[in-house]
Amino acid sequence: MLIFLRHRVISSALPLLFVILGVFFLARLTGDPANLYLPLSATPEMREAFSEQHGFNDPLLVQFGDYLAQLVQLDFGESLRTAQPAAEAVLRAFPATLQLAGFTMLFAIIGAVVVGSLAAYRPNSPMDRIASFLSATAASIPDFWFAIMGVLIFAVHLEWLPTSGTVGAGVWVLPIATLLIRPFGVLTQVVRGAMVSALSAPYIKVARSKGASEQRVIFKHALRNAGAPALTVAGDLTVGLINGAVVVETIFGWPGIGKLMIDSILQRDFAVLQAAVLITALTIFALNILIDICYALLDARVRQGELA
Amino acid sequence: MKSPLRPPLTAGPPGRRRTALLGVGVLLLTGCQVANSGSSAAGADTVRIALPEEPPTLEPCDASLTATGRVTRSNITEPLTERNPGTGELEPKLATEWTQLDATTWHFTLREGVDFHDGTPFTAEAAAFSIDRTVNSDIDCNVAGYVFGDPVGATVVDDTTVEVTTEEEDPILPLRLSFVEIVPTSTDSTRKVREPIGTGPYRIDKWNQGINLRLARNEEYWGEAPAYAAALYSWRAEGSIRAAMVSSGEADIAVGLAPADGAGEFAVEFPNNETSYLRIDATQPPLDDIRVRQAINYAIDKEGLIASVFAGLGQPAAQLVPEGVTGHNPDIPAWPYDPERARELVDEARADGVPVDRTITIIGRNGIYPKAAETVEVAQNGLLEAGLSVEIQMLDVNAWMEYLLRPFPADIGPTLLQAQHGNQAGDAAFTMDQIYGSEGAQSSYGTPALDELIHRAELSSDAERETTFAEALAHQNDEVVRDAVLAHMTGIIALSPEVRYTPDAATNDEMRLAEMRPANGS
Numbered sequence: 001m002l003i004f005l006r007h008r009v010i011s012s013a014l015p016l017l018f019v020i021l022g023v024f025f026l027a028r029l030t031g032d033p034a035n036l037y038l039p040l041s042a043t044p045e046m047r048e049a050f051s052e053q054h055g056f057n058d059p060l061l062v063q064f065g066d067y068l069a070q071l072v073q074l075d076f077g078e079s080l081r082t083a084q085p086a087a088e089a090v091l092r093a094f095p096a097t098l099q100l101a102g103f104t105m106l107f108a109i110i111g112a113v114v115v116g117s118l119a120a121y122r123p124n125s126p127m128d129r130i131a132s133f134l135s136a137t138a139a140s141i142p143d144f145w146f147a148i149m150g151v152l153i154f155a156v157h158l159e160w161l162p163t164s165g166t167v168g169a170g171v172w173v174l175p176i177a178t179l180l181i182r183p184f185g186v187l188t189q190v191v192r193g194a195m196v197s198a199l200s201a202p203y204i205k206v207a208r209s210k211g212a213s214e215q216r217v218i219f220k221h222a223l224r225n226a227g228a229p230a231l232t233v234a235g236d237l238t239v240g241l242i243n244g245a246v247v248v249e250t251i252f253g254w255p256g257i258g259k260l261m262i263d264s265i266l267q268r269d270f271a272v273l274q275a276a277v278l279i280t281a282l283t284i285f286a287l288n289i290l291i292d293i294c295y296a297l298l299d300a301r302v303r304q305g306e307l308a
Numbered sequence: 309m310k311s312p313l314r315p316p317l318t319a320g321p322p323g324r325r326r327t328a329l330l331g332v333g334v335l336l337l338t339g340c341q342v343a344n345s346g347s348s349a350a351g352a353d354t355v356r357i358a359l360p361e362e363p364p365t366l367e368p369c370d371a372s373l374t375a376t377g378r379v380t381r382s383n384i385t386e387p388l389t390e391r392n393p394g395t396g397e398l399e400p401k402l403a404t405e406w407t408q409l410d411a412t413t414w415h416f417t418l419r420e421g422v423d424f425h426d427g428t429p430f431t432a433e434a435a436a437f438s439i440d441r442t443v444n445s446d447i448d449c450n451v452a453g454y455v456f457g458d459p460v461g462a463t464v465v466d467d468t469t470v471e472v473t474t475e476e477e478d479p480i481l482p483l484r485l486s487f488v489e490i491v492p493t494s495t496d497s498t499r500k501v502r503e504p505i506g507t508g509p510y511r512i513d514k515w516n517q518g519i520n521l522r523l524a525r526n527e528e529y530w531g532e533a534p535a536y537a538a539a540l541y542s543w544r545a546e547g548s549i550r551a552a553m554v555s556s557g558e559a560d561i562a563v564g565l566a567p568a569d570g571a572g573e574f575a576v577e578f579p580n581n582e583t584s585y586l587r588i589d590a591t592q593p594p595l596d597d598i599r600v601r602q603a604i605n606y607a608i609d610k611e612g613l614i615a616s617v618f619a620g621l622g623q624p625a626a627q628l629v630p631e632g633v634t635g636h637n638p639d640i641p642a643w644p645y646d647p648e649r650a651r652e653l654v655d656e657a658r659a660d661g662v663p664v665d666r667t668i669t670i671i672g673r674n675g676i677y678p679k680a681a682e683t684v685e686v687a688q689n690g691l692l693e694a695g696l697s698v699e700i701q702m703l704d705v706n707a708w709m710e711y712l713l714r715p716f717p718a719d720i721g722p723t724l725l726q727a728q729h730g731n732q733a734g735d736a737a738f739t740m741d742q743i744y745g746s747e748g749a750q751s752s753y754g755t756p757a758l759d760e761l762i763h764r765a766e767l768s769s770d771a772e773r774e775t776t777f778a779e780a781l782a783h784q785n786d787e788v789v790r791d792a793v794l795a796h797m798t799g800i801i802a803l804s805p806e807v808r809y810t811p812d813a814a815t816n817d818e819m820r821l822a823e824m825r826p827a828n829g830s
Contacts, residue, residue: 035709039372039450040742040749046448081364083500092518148548156555163552164544166519253544255518267364268706 008292012285019281020071023274024064032056033268037080054080067274076278077271081264086271089260090279096166097249097256098283101241104176108183109234116191116230117218123196131188139185143247147178151251164252175252179245183237190233194226201225228295235291239284353537355807355824358550358562362543363521366512367500368489369442369449372732374817378563379541381818383523385489385506388416388435389482391734393581393814396632398483402430402490402507411477416485418468422530424492425511432470436462438490439472441497449500455487455733479769480735487733509534509822523821535825547678551575554802561809562802563819566678567619571802577621580799581813582730583628584677586670586687586792590753592722597662599653600696601789604724605643607650607690614795617682621798627781628729628739630796632813635736635765635777640785643792650694658695667697672726673708677797684726687792714749725752728797732817736777737766744784753790758783 034042034050042050051057055066070077076087119131151174155163161170198204199222207221246258257276264273363376368385371377382390388403403416422430439462442449460481461473474481491504503512509531513524520542525534542559544550547569550562554574565571586604594600610624626642629635658664668691672684684700691698703711710717711725727750731739740762746754761783765776784790801811809824 031706031710033706035713036706038448040713042448042749049446050448082502083365084502089517148546151549151552155558156552159556163556163558164549165542165558250545251549253542253549259545266704266706 004296005289005293008289012288016281016285020068020274020278021064023277024067024270025060027265027268027270027273028060028063030265030268033080033270036268071278076275079264079269079272081267081269081272086269086275087279089272090257090275093255093257093260093276094279094283096254097242097245097258100175100179100245100248100254100256101238103172104179104241105183105234105238107176108180108187108237109230111180111184112187112191112230113223116188117195117223119188120192120195120199121218128192131192135185135188135192137185138181139189141181143178143182143244144251146181147174147248147251150174150177164254166253166255171252175248175254178248178251179241183234183241186237187230187234191226191230194229195222198222198226231291231294235287239287242280242284242287352826354540355536355538355561355821356540356542356559357819358553358559359541359543360545360547360550360564362518365500365502366504366515367502368438368491368504368506369447369451370500371489372450372455372487372817377817378815378819379521379523380504380506381489382508382820382822383510383539383818384508384512385491385504386508387486387488387490388418389486391483391486391814393734393812396634396734398486401486402435403485406482412474414472414481415465416470416472416482418470419530420468422507423528424507425505425526426492426494427528428492428494430490430492430507432464432467434492435470435490436464437493437495437497439470439485439488441491441495442488445497447498447500451487455484455738477767479767479773480737483733483735510539513538532822534822536821539821551802554804557804559802560804560807561819561824563815565800565802567621567800568678569800569802571800574802574804576801576803576811577798578801578811578815579623579630579813580730580797580816581630581732582677582728582797582799582816583625583630584683584726584728584794584797585625585628586794587725587727587750587752588789588791589716589723589725590788590790594657594662594664594666594696595668595722595724597657597660598789599657600662600664601792603650603653603657603694603696604691605789605792606646606653607694607696608643608687608792608794609645609690610642610794611645613683613686617679617686618795618798621800622795623798625793625796627785628743628791628793629731629736629777629781633731633734633736633739634774635740635781637778637781639778640782647690647693650690654695664695665697666722667699668722668724669720670698670700670724670726671708671711672700672702674702674704676708676726676728680726683794687724687794712750714751716752724792730816732814735773736781740777740780741766744780744788744790751790753788755788758788 034047038046038050055063076085078084079086079089115131119128122128151163154161154174161173162168165171204217204222207217212221244258245256246262248254249256249259250262257280261273261276264276361375363379365376366380366384367376368380371381386401388401390399390401392399402419402422404419406414406416408414416435418430418432418435424430439460442451443456443460458475463471465471472481472485489506491506495501495504503515507530509526509529510523511526513522515521520540523539525537544553547565551565551569551571553559554562554571565575588595588601588604590596590601614620614622614624624642626640627637654664670684670688672680674680681702688698688700711723712727729739729743742748743750744754744758745751745762746756746759748754758780761776761780765773765780768776799811799816801815803809806827807824808827
């Protein structure tokens with residue numbers, strides 16, 4: 001297991017380096033932030049002083065070297081916009097996104113397992129068709145539309161939920177529902193497909209012939225084998241959620257990492273953008289390893305395959 | 309703060325999985341908070357305002373930035389003088405009167421009995437310090453350059469008098485000083501502060517970064533006590549959500565709305581002091597030919613644009629400076645929509661060898677005002693029908709700024725830049741030099757004759773100032789034609805029936821909490 005882990009860590013480190021490089025250089029191709037931070041009629045001297053103060057006058061490679069040297073000391077630089085440490089902004093925003101993504105995936109997985117399993121139990125039954133139709137629809141609804149409709153119906157007309165915000169139980173419902181809909185749709189289809197093949201496998205017949213209850217057959221025997229592919233998809237979807245919470249966070253005023261990234265791109269706040277991307281990439285990197293471990297625990301062939 | 313993700317400790321061994329699920333349930337049912345969020349409890353004595361963005365800072369010397377100014381100005385900090393957005397008159401604030409001793413020297417008499425939020429008294433020393441910090445320091449205040457071109461001297465005469473001197477004669481110095489927010493001498497003068505101390509009717513109570521910002525009434529305020537005990541600002545980037553917050557009773561006022569945001573019965577419209585225009589780069593052929601620039605003005609259907617794209621909100625504009633601003637010229641007519649005349653002018657230019665087939669790029673800016681992209685499409689359509697070749701490039705703010713400000717990018721060909729200008733200060737001086745002067749920071753083209761008129765106007769005062777600026781604007785319109793002015797824009801806020809507040813021309817840049825009161829209150 002340790003060798004497997006080491007192998008995964010090494011193979012993921014290279015993409016991480018590309019992420020650091022890419023964000024640093026691409027951000028600097030998008031223009032001089034002095035335009036945004038100095039008065040409209042700033043003199044050339046003021047611009048020069050601004051660039052000098054923030055090190056933008058140095059050659060790009062020198063700037064990158066300085067950045068790496070800072071990173072080694074866990075110094076992520078200072079926000080141009082707020083003059084506060086970039087790491088502080090990121091660490092403030094990150095838990096909010098993780099909470100949102102975590103709860104969303106929890107509900108998506110529970111819902112998908114129940115609905116997907118029920119649909120797979122009798123393929124082509126009305127229940128199966130309804131589930132397939134709903135999951136396909138859910139997987140293809142745009143987040144933005146769903147969020148605005150949710151606000152109009154549940155906040156403005158019915159007044160059951162708050163439109164947005166961060167305080168109280170109600171504020172979780174619409175953001176989670178908006179984020180949930182796609183992973184739920186995709187996962188339900190995956191669980192259904194995997195369960196259909198699992199339920200027709202010989203060992204299920206063996207289990208039934210031994211007198212196992214249907215509930216035990218579905219949720220214990222079949223689901224264990226159908227779990228591995230669903231887990232991989234769930235992992236990818238979680239990564240997507242962390243990256244893609246931008247729409248939901250922007251609409252609902254959720255102070256998460258997605259919104260922070262968009263704001264820092266628009267504001268050319270390089271230090272915050274770099275810190276946000278790097279910390280997100282590290283999290284995704286850790287998440288992928290975690291998924292691999294779970295996958296390997298579920299399926300011994302993966303472990304052996306990696307070792308071979 | 310305890311992490312909401314941690315399951316609660318329970319007595320007995322119900323099994324780890326069940327505990328975790330129970331934890332999630334309890335969390336969702338009992339009202340968990342987003343990580344690091346603060347309480348936003350707001351009673352009836354709190355006015356709740358939904359903003360489009362969080363102020364990056366409340367630094368008073370950056371109060372001319374909209375996001376900062378509408379929270380800071382006249383709420384947390386106050387200037388010596390203040391322009392009344394309704395009458396256009398300059399009124400006393402922390403200064404009770406001012407006199408001009410000679411061409412470059414002014415004396416300001418300061419209000420007595422005023423304290424800062426930290427309890428220290430407001431003195432002439434603080435006034436001189438604030439002017440010096442804002443205008444002359446190296447902290448790159450946003451008013452430097454825009455409001456003040458040259459350094460300004462500020463010295464203490466006695467406890468209640470401060471002397472301000474300028475390098476050149478400046479008849480509107482008291483107006484310029486309405487952009488200097490006064491802070492105590494304990495304020496850092498080597499770098500900007502995020503949370504200032506001021507003399508205003510409200511002080512900063514708690515700033516939950518990323519979540520909300522609460523101001524509390526300054527009970528020691530020198531003036532009339534404002535109606536609300538507190539103000540709670542929160543921010544939502546999406547206009548329809550801001551409007552929905554008022555509809556659902558979560559906010560009392562939502563600002564920066566578009567007609568399509570659905571504020572419905574809560575919508576209140578007001579002239580927001582912004583004028584939209586296309587800046588013509590007259591240094592590049594075919595735009596260096598005045599007939600082509602005139603054709604552009606004839607080719608754009610302003611009435612149609614306002615009716616269809618701006619949902620009827622706004623007025624066709626004839627000049628960048630709206631009514632109410634010193635120097636506005638009521639005799640300049642808006643260019644009529646005359647596609648026939650536009651085609652003739654283009655044809656005439658073509659016959660004289662002007663390369664009218666050269667592709668002109670309209671540089672647009674996403675979100676500069678509602679329906680910004682549709683606006684440039686309307687302009688493009690008009691210009692194509694006039695026989696010009698036009699394409700559109702939409703940019704985000706920073707990329708667009710590269711085109712707005714000098715030095716302009718080289719080798720970009722002929723361009724029309726989508727822009728919007730708001731003259732907050734109420735004097736054409738804040739428009740003319742930077743936008744129409746040959747060397748203006750936002751100017752792509754000017755003429756010596758226009759420069760001369762602008763300079764003459766800037767040095768004059770009273771009626772002469774009015775007429776000279778008006779003359780300069782007419783000259784621009786007739787002889788220079790450096791832009792195609794589109795519309796004086798209309799702002800929209802959503803206002804709860806629980807709150808009385810009348811937005812005015814200054815609302816975009818400063819929202820005075822003291823002007824808000826409960827509808828059922830006195």
